[in-house]
Amino acid sequence: MRNPVAAIANHYTCPDCLNDGHLTQLDTGVWVLTVLHDPTCPFLAQRKQAQNGARS
Numbered sequence: 001m002r003n004p005v006a007a008i009a010n011h012y013t014c015p016d017c018l019n020d021g022h023l024t025q026l027d028t029g030v031w032v033l034t035v036l037h038d039p040t041c042p043f044l045a046q047r048k049q050a051q052n053g054a055r056s
């Protein structure tokens, strides 16, 4: 049977770059999707800026 979580992960695409994704199963029914954005991705730059702002 095809894994429905993997099907969702395979279809996740960043609107701003050609991202890559890795799906890791931590436990039964517990999955983590890691999205690897391009270094020049505007979405990634916004995320980094927001995280830096939250720390100060």
Ligand SMILES: [Zn+2]
Pocket: 014, 015, 016, 017, 018, 019, 037, 038, 041, 042, 043, 044
């Ligand atoms: Zn991206």
